[in-house]
Amino acid sequence: MTKIKVAINGFGTIGKRVAEAIQLMPDMELIGVVKTRPDYLARMIVRNGLKLYVPEDKLNTFKETGIEPHGVLQDLLREAEVVVDATPGGVGAKYKEIYEKYGIKVIFQGGEKPFVAKKSFSSLCNLEECIGSESLRVVSCNTTALLRLICTLNKYFKIKKVRATIIRRAADPKEDKRGPVDSIKLNPAEIPSHHAEDVKTVLPWLDILTTAFIVPTTLMHVHSVYIVFENNVDRKDIIESLRSTKRILLLDTESTGIDSTAKIIEAARDLGRKRHDIPELVIWKNTIYAHENELWLVQAVHQESIVVPENIDAIRAIVSSPNVHKTIELTDEILGLGKFI
Amino acid sequence: MTKIKVAINGFGTIGKRVAEAIQLMPDMELIGVVKTRPDYLARMIVRNGLKLYVPEDKLNTFKETGIEPHGVLQDLLREAEVVVDATPGGVGAKYKEIYEKYGIKVIFQGGEKPFVAKKSFSSLCNLEECIGSESLRVVSCNTTALLRLICTLNKYFKIKKVRATIIRRAADPKEDKRGPVDSIKLNPAEIPSHHAEDVKTVLPWLDILTTAFIVPTTLMHVHSVYIVFENNVDRKDIIESLRSTKRILLLDTESTGIDSTAKIIEAARDLGRKRHDIPELVIWKNTIYAHENELWLVQAVHQESIVVPENIDAIRAIVSSPNVHKTIELTDEILGLGKFI
Numbered sequence: 016m017t018k019i020k021v022a023i024n025g026f027g028t029i030g031k032r033v034a035e036a037i038q039l040m041p042d043m044e045l046i047g048v049v050k051t052r053p054d055y056l057a058r059m060i061v062r063n064g065l066k067l068y069v070p071e072d073k074l075n076t077f078k079e080t081g082i083e084p085h086g087v088l089q090d091l092l093r094e095a096e097v098v099v100d101a102t103p104g105g106v107g108a109k110y111k112e113i114y115e116k117y118g119i120k121v122i123f124q125g126g127e128k129p130f131v132a133k134k135s136f137s138s139l140c141n142l143e144e145c146i147g148s149e150s151l152r153v154v155s156c157n158t159t160a161l162l163r164l165i166c167t168l169n170k171y172f173k174i175k176k177v178r179a180t181i182i183r184r185a186a187d188p189k190e191d192k193r194g195p196v197d198s199i200k201l202n203p204a205e206i207p208s209h210h211a212e213d214v215k216t217v218l219p220w221l222d223i224l225t226t227a228f229i230v231p232t233t234l235m236h237v238h239s240v241y242i243v244f245e246n247n248v249d250r251k252d253i254i255e256s257l258r259s260t261k262r263i264l265l266l267d268t269e270s271t272g273i274d275s276t277a278k279i280i281e282a283a284r285d286l287g288r289k290r291h292d293i294p295e296l297v298i299w300k301n302t303i304y305a306h307e308n309e310l311w312l313v314q315a316v317h318q319e320s321i322v323v324p325e326n327i328d329a330i331r332a333i334v335s336s337p338n339v340h341k342t343i344e345l346t347d348e349i350l351g352l353g354k355f356i
Numbered sequence: 357m358t359k360i361k362v363a364i365n366g367f368g369t370i371g372k373r374v375a376e377a378i379q380l381m382p383d384m385e386l387i388g389v390v391k392t393r394p395d396y397l398a399r400m401i402v403r404n405g406l407k408l409y410v411p412e413d414k415l416n417t418f419k420e421t422g423i424e425p426h427g428v429l430q431d432l433l434r435e436a437e438v439v440v441d442a443t444p445g446g447v448g449a450k451y452k453e454i455y456e457k458y459g460i461k462v463i464f465q466g467g468e469k470p471f472v473a474k475k476s477f478s479s480l481c482n483l484e485e486c487i488g489s490e491s492l493r494v495v496s497c498n499t500t501a502l503l504r505l506i507c508t509l510n511k512y513f514k515i516k517k518v519r520a521t522i523i524r525r526a527a528d529p530k531e532d533k534r535g536p537v538d539s540i541k542l543n544p545a546e547i548p549s550h551h552a553e554d555v556k557t558v559l560p561w562l563d564i565l566t567t568a569f570i571v572p573t574t575l576m577h578v579h580s581v582y583i584v585f586e587n588n589v590d591r592k593d594i595i596e597s598l599r600s601t602k603r604i605l606l607l608d609t610e611s612t613g614i615d616s617t618a619k620i621i622e623a624a625r626d627l628g629r630k631r632h633d634i635p636e637l638v639i640w641k642n643t644i645y646a647h648e649n650e651l652w653l654v655q656a657v658h659q660e661s662i663v664v665p666e667n668i669d670a671i672r673a674i675v676s677s678p679n680v681h682k683t684i685e686l687t688d689e690i691l692g693l694g695k696f697i
Contacts, residue, residue: 178652180521180580182540182569198618199523199571199578199656204609206645206652224645226580226654228523230540230571237540239521239567241582268545277539304547304565311519311547313567315540 018044019334022068022095022119024088024110026050026060028187028319029124030101032292033326034065037099039349040327047091053080066091092117097334099326100124107131114150122329125155125213125322135216137162138328138346139262142339145332153325157181157236158213160316161225163262163296164240165218168310171256173245175308176222180239181210187319188233200229235276235293236316243308250305257298261353262324262343264295271356274299276315282356292320295352324350359385360675363409363436363460365429365451367391367401369528369660370465371442373633374667375406378440380690381668388432394421407432433458438675440667441465448472455491463670466496466554466663476557478503479669479687480603483680486673494666498522498577499554501657502566504603504637505581506559509651512597514586516649517563521580522551528660529574541570576617576634577657584649591646598639602694603665603684605636612697615640617656623697633661636693665691 021037023030026048037045047066050057051073060067066085069077077084092098092113097120100107104126111131114121123132132152136145140162145151154162165177183202186193202208208227215221257263268274273282283291294317302313327346331337347353362378364371367389378386388407391398392414401408407426410418418425433439433454438461441448445467452472455462464473473493477486481503486492495503502520509515524543527534543549549568556562598604609615614623624632635658643654668687672678688694 178519178582182523182571184540195573195616195618197573197575198616199525199573199576200616200618201609201640201643201654204615204640205642206654224652226643226652228578228580228654230523231573232536232538232540232571234538235540237569239569239580241519268542274545275536275539275541277536277541299542299545301546302542302567311565311567313542313547313569 016042018042019330020044020046020094020096021330022047022049022091022098023101024049024098025101025103026056027101027103028189029322029326030099031056032320032323033099033101036323036327036350037330041349043330046095047085049088049091053077053082057082088113089117092119095119097122097330099330120333121150122326122333123150123152125153125158127152129213129216135213136325136329136332137166137217138325138343139163139260140166140217142328142332142342145329146336148333151329151333153322153329154213154217156316156318156321157183157210157238159322159325160236160238160296160314161210161214161240162217163260164298164314165214165221167260167263168242168253168256171252172248174221175243175245177224178241179210179223179225181208181225181227182237182239183227183229184232184234184236184318185229186233190233195229195231197231202227202229232276234280236318237276238314238316240312240314242310244310245308247307248305248310250303253303253305253310254300261347262295264293264297264353264355265300266297266355268299268301279315286356290319292323293317294320294323294350295355296321324352357383359383360671361385361387361435361437362671363388363390363432363439364442365390365439366442366444367397368442368444369530370663370667371440372397373661373664374440374442376630377664377668377691378671382690384671387436388426390429390432394418394423398423429454430458433460436460438463438671440671461674462491463667463674464491464493466494466499468493470554470557476554477666477670477673478507478558479666479684480504480601481507481558483669483673483683486670487677489674492670492674494663494670495554495558497657497659497662498524498551498579500663500666501577501579501637501655502551502555502581503558504601505639505655506555506562508601508604509583509594509597512593513589515562516584516586518565519582520551520564520566522549522566522568523578523580524568524570525573525575525577525659526570527574531574536570536572538572543568543570573617575621577659578617579655579657581653581655583651585651586649588649589646589651591644594644594646594651595641602688603636605634605638605694605696606641607638607696609640609642620656627697631660633664634658635661635664635691636696637662665693
């Protein structure tokens with residue numbers, strides 16, 4: 016089997032995780048990683064036997080710190096079939112021109128504006144439509160979470176409207192410059208927040224409104240999701256439908272004692288999951304309230320890792336013509352999704 | 357004018373604030389405060405010229421630390437017309453028997469179970485019904501906030517249902533033993549939370565569901581409130597109705613720059629408000645979303661002080677027969693409510 020030759024530009028929160036996931040995939044080859052700063056992660060790339068590429072004007076900076084890059088960005092783009100742009104939010108758009116110049120397929124992240132790519136991508140919603148696209152944008156962590164829930168439910172029940180309150184973590188664990196430390200901040204100070212619009216880049220027909228807050232925690236986002244269906248729904252059927260995908264973990268509070276994001280993360284640590292990552296969307300089963308045509312539930316989103324499986328699926332969709340069900344199954348299997356406590 | 361003789365049992369977060377409010381009222385006399393521990397607040401009671409009463413078995417403890425109480429609890433209950441029970445949540449129920457023995461009217465706080473008192477109380481909802489009751493329970497800070505909003509709107513528009521997400525502060529500023537420090541905790545891990553039931557102790561006819569989370573902040577709670585009306589509503593009319601009471605502050609983010617609880621509190625400090633208290637319910641005007649029969653808005657609740665005006669109104673309702681509009685107006689005027697930035 017010929018492997019898909021993948022390059023990654025950026026080795027931050029998303030880039031390093033997607034890199035590791037690609038290395039695990041039997042049908043992919045990570046042929047190089049681009050970094051702009053010679054920090055500990057650059058050394059780790061080299062130590063792990065990966066090929067490090069840098070922008071031409073940074074060659075000397077790297078050499079001065081004793082790191083010998085394998086080549087420059089352009090060398091890598093010439094060789095790869097697809098590049099996963101995992102540069103900081105907004106920076107991907109600046110690379111767009113050079114990607115186009117080299118005629119390489121690109122997967123951008125949700126931190127970019129929607130129009131940076133031909134299509135916004137969410138595995139459980141529109142993988143099929145995205146096959147063969149020139150560029151894709153894997154939507155952000157919050158949007159990925161909402162879409163996983165909505166598209167899973169919408170396969171079984173017709174959704175009338177979604178009204179979701181998003182409680183965002185203030186900073187990732189490694190970020191020591193961000194806040195707030197003691198505040199609840201409107202994000203933004205109006206309704207709807209941009210998350211509703213972002214969901215609509217994938218599901219333009221959906222009546223969705225969101226409001227969002229930032230609170231002083233680093234571990235996970237939490238969503239309070241209220242959905243109205245066209246017809247009455249049954250709690251058991253809802254639970255059954257949510258069990259249909261490994262991308263969703265149904266967590267029973269009573270049998271696990273897990274009633275907070277801190278406890279979810281502690282369980283991931285106890286399971287030996289690397290970096291305590293939880294790429295699955297976690298839904299607290301006990302919170303599922305269904306009455307007549309209303310559904311209300313609470314879900315937790317691990318902002319650092321939830322988009323990793325979607326990036327893997329996007330790589331396959333953009334360069335080959337995979338079977339939707341099989342590619343998702345392969346990704347889940349190799350990443351070990353769905354195996355929790 | 358004969359003044360209402362009020363006693364306060366407990367001088368914590370609520371008690372000390374209600375005490376100060378009573379001292380400001382022209383129709384009330386604070387004839388004594390009960391405390392069980394000889395800490396700095398006990399000294400402050402004496403220094404402020406208030407009469408300190410203690411449980412009989414604590415007399416010596418106080419005397420040993422150099423504080424000379426004016427008498428024991430029973431002395432005070434014999435003299436007062438009404439006691440505001442501001443003891444810690446659940447402790448009020450234990451005093452119930454002695455209050456009844458002395459035939460004194462009682463105002464309990466929201467930390468007690470609903471059945472501790474004859475009626476649950478909320479000024480803008482059911483003051484008239486509570487006149488002359490033997491005992492009242494001023495509902496908790498979150499419930500007071502929801503009821504202020506709901507009863508103000510319901511005067512003008514018929515509410516069909518309320519679905520509110522409550523984001524709670526983890527601890528009050530003085531509490532140094534509580535958390536979480538880095539987590540979002542379900543409170544409880546099911547829908548609805550008890551807040552919906554508590555609202556129904558005042559409005560039994562209301563279709564309301566709530567979900568609640570605890571987040572690591574000390575300053576204020578925040579509510580994301582979604583309301584469906586029987587008929588279509590207009591944003592301007594909603595805003596006009598919310599302006600009808602001084603118990604609600606409409607905050608314009610664009611002209612003030614205030615988009616977080618930390619900034620609300622900073623403004624209260626800049627205004628020289630004692631302890632940066634904000635007894636008003638704060639509604640961010642920019643968040644008010646109205647479309648067809650739906651309303652969505654975000655409000656902030658200063659948990660330490662929001663129930664103070666309701667306690668004052670409850671004192672009048674329980675011992676006299678006040679005009680609803682006039683007593684609320686008097687409370688608001690004396691406490692300086694509605695004057696913000």
